[in-house]
Amino acid sequence: MKITLTVNGEAYPLDVEPRRILADVLREDCRLTGTHLGCEHGICGACTVLVDGEAVRSCLMFAVQCDGSSVRTVEGLAGPDGEPHPLQRAFSAEHALQCGFCTPGFLMVAAGALEADPAIGDSPERVDGLVGSNICRCTGYEPIRRAILRAAREQTEGERDGGNR
Amino acid sequence: MKPAAFDYVVPRTVPEAVAALGDAGRKAQVLAGGQSLILEMHLQRIRPELVVDINRIAGLDRLSVEGDTLRVGALVRHSVFESAQSAPGPLGALFARAVVNIAHPPIRSRGTMVGSFAWAHPASEWCAIGTALDADIEVHGLEGKRVVAARDYFHGPYRTARRPQELITAVRFPLLGDDTGVGFIEHRRTHFCFAQVAVAAALTVRDGVIGEARIGLVNCADRPLRAGAAERALIGVEVGPPVDGHRLPDGHPFAHAGRIAATQDAAPLAEPFADVEYKRHAIAVLVGRTLCQAANDQRSRLAQPKGDHK
Ligand SMILES: Cc1cc2nc3c(=O)[nH]c(=O)nc-3n(C[C@H](O)[C@H](O)[C@H](O)COP(=O)(O)OP(=O)(O)OC[C@H]3O[C@@H](n4cnc5c(N)ncnc54)[C@H](O)[C@@H]3O)c2cc1C
Ligand code: FES
Numbered sequence: 001m002k003i004t005l006t007v008n009g010e011a012y013p014l015d016v017e018p019r020r021i022l023a024d025v026l027r028e029d030c031r032l033t034g035t036h037l038g039c040e041h042g043i044c045g046a047c048t049v050l051v052d053g054e055a056v057r058s059c060l061m062f063a064v065q066c067d068g069s070s071v072r073t074v075e076g077l078a079g080p081d082g083e084p085h086p087l088q089r090a091f092s093a094e095h096a097l098q099c100g101f102c103t104p105g106f107l108m109v110a111a112g113a114l115e116a117d118p119a120i121g122d123s124p125e126r127v128d129g130l131v132g133s134n135i136c137r138c139t140g141y142e143p144i145r146r147a148i149l150r151a152a153r154e155q156t157e158g159e160r161d162g163g164n165r
Numbered sequence: 166m167k168p169a170a171f172d173y174v175v176p177r178t179v180p181e182a183v184a185a186l187g188d189a190g191r192k193a194q195v196l197a198g199g200q201s202l203i204l205e206m207h208l209q210r211i212r213p214e215l216v217v218d219i220n221r222i223a224g225l226d227r228l229s230v231e232g233d234t235l236r237v238g239a240l241v242r243h244s245v246f247e248s249a250q251s252a253p254g255p256l257g258a259l260f261a262r263a264v265v266n267i268a269h270p271p272i273r274s275r276g277t278m279v280g281s282f283a284w285a286h287p288a289s290e291w292c293a294i295g296t297a298l299d300a301d302i303e304v305h306g307l308e309g310k311r312v313v314a315a316r317d318y319f320h321g322p323y324r325t326a327r328r329p330q331e332l333i334t335a336v337r338f339p340l341l342g343d344d345t346g347v348g349f350i351e352h353r354r355t356h357f358c359f360a361q362v363a364v365a366a367a368l369t370v371r372d373g374v375i376g377e378a379r380i381g382l383v384n385c386a387d388r389p390l391r392a393g394a395a396e397r398a399l400i401g402v403e404v405g406p407p408v409d410g411h412r413l414p415d416g417h418p419f420a421h422a423g424r425i426a427a428t429q430d431a432a433p434l435a436e437p438f439a440d441v442e443y444k445r446h447a448i449a450v451l452v453g454r455t456l457c458q459a460a461n462d463q464r465s466r467l468a469q470p471k472g473d474h475k
């Protein structure tokens with residue numbers, strides 16, 4: 001089936017079988033291997049991407065369902081000049097990754113939430129809900145929670161300082 | 166494993182979807198949120214020949230109040246109910262308390278409430294709430310529309326009164342009055358598990374006396390249950406002063422109702438990490454606690470000015 005996916009702003013005209021999940025199409029057809037697959041059961045969250053701004057499990061969506069949609073993956077987080085996204089800087093500063101397998105999923109679930117509600121840092125229970133969405137076998141979660149809070153804080157402070165991030 | 170090959174159609178209207186499902190030559194499955202279906206297709210426990218994706222049918226995402234009922238269309242996602250304002254009064258509060266137990270934000274942004282009714286997992290929070298509140302399920306087939314009451318709808322794990330060619334277009338809930346307090350408490354092993362036991366409660370209290378009680382039991386049988394015997398034991402009972410559900414005295418009417426629910430209403434099935442005895446104990450404790458939560462909710466609702474409920 002012929003579809004068009006817009007991934008990180010770039011249009012990808014594709015011909016895919018309906019049975020293929022979004023994660024596989026992103027990795028194999030679009031060659032964007034930043035999106036990881038852990039369980040393929042919707043549990044681990046490593047495959048989380050944004051579809052039309054909303055965080056979803058790309059192992060529980062068929063690529064054909066996203067025809068005409070705009071998808072954002074971890075490759076689309078950094079600025080055009082390669083400048084890391086505030087979340088990426090915060091993950092680095094807080095040591096929120098070790099092996100890094102889970103990191104793209106955590107970054108995307110956090111990016112979706114931060115964009116939908118820049119004040120999310122003010123509701124710790126919602127941040128806990130995000131951190132609890134995905135599985136990390138290395139860090140013990142606490143540094144991830146701190147990193148998300150740090151990025152949220154930076155973002156709101158940046159806005160207060162006149163909008164320069 | 167990966168899903169096996171299938172044909173894929175994207176109807177734009179309910180009649181188109183029903184016509185596609187009515188294609189007798191092929192085993193068809195509706196695709197709503199896909200958060201149960203695609204997992205089952207990965208495991209190849211479900212291998213449809215035709216997948217009917219209803220996500221582009223206009224109007225199915227509507228959530229509306231019609232008279233004294235709330236109508237939840239087939240594309241209303243779980244995440245909508247995270248706000249207690251999604252439905253008026255205590256019903257919205259009950260949904261908001263329950264929904265946070267369903268999976269995680271990225272699954273709640275796709276999965277639908279109606280999909281949960283279609284899937285009919287015995288541990289579904291929505292299905293037990295629908296059973297306790299006497300929800301109605303609207304199904305469309307080639308012969309037109311019919312409405313099935315929740316009490317007649319669930320036939321067992323993943324088994325319902327819906328025929329394979331039928332599409333569920335909506336589930337309708339009666340609104341709850343401001344004299345009703347609600348509670349929802351869930352017990353699970355880890356964040357990533359389904360409920361071992363969960364309880365929904367709605368208590369209608371007039372002049373300090375319980376006039377109506379509704380108790381929904383999640384994963385306490387092979388299907389969602391309404392705890393009728395426990396409810397009857399509560400009618401006419403004075404709610405009395407607030408109590409801490411964690412320290413409920415044995416003689417308290419809520420503790421009594423919990424024991425009745427556990428022994429007379431529930432028919433728990435043994436699961437790994439939760440045998441029948443354990444589940445009965447958990448049911449008794451959780452019913453007591455949830456009733457305390459509902460009674461406290463009703464008290465705080467009384468204390469608030471009308472129309473300003475959270
Ligand atoms: C990691 C994880 C954890 C989860 N935890 C929970 C939990 O704690 N509690 C819980 O209740 N659920 C849980 N779920 C399941 C989730 O709530 C699903 O969203 C829900 O069970 C089904 O809704 P859906 O819209 O995704 O349906 P789909 O997956 O699209 O469909 C499920 C089934 O229902 C049928 N169907 C769907 N909609 C209709 C319709 N309108 N008419 C006719 N048939 C229809 C489909 O054909 C399919 O057979 C979890 C899922 C995952 C992946
Ligand atoms: S790979 Fe999608 S949730 Fe684990």
Ligand code: FES
Pocket residue numbers: 096097098099100101102103135136137138139
């Ligand atoms: S950093 Fe290794 S799994 Fe999270």
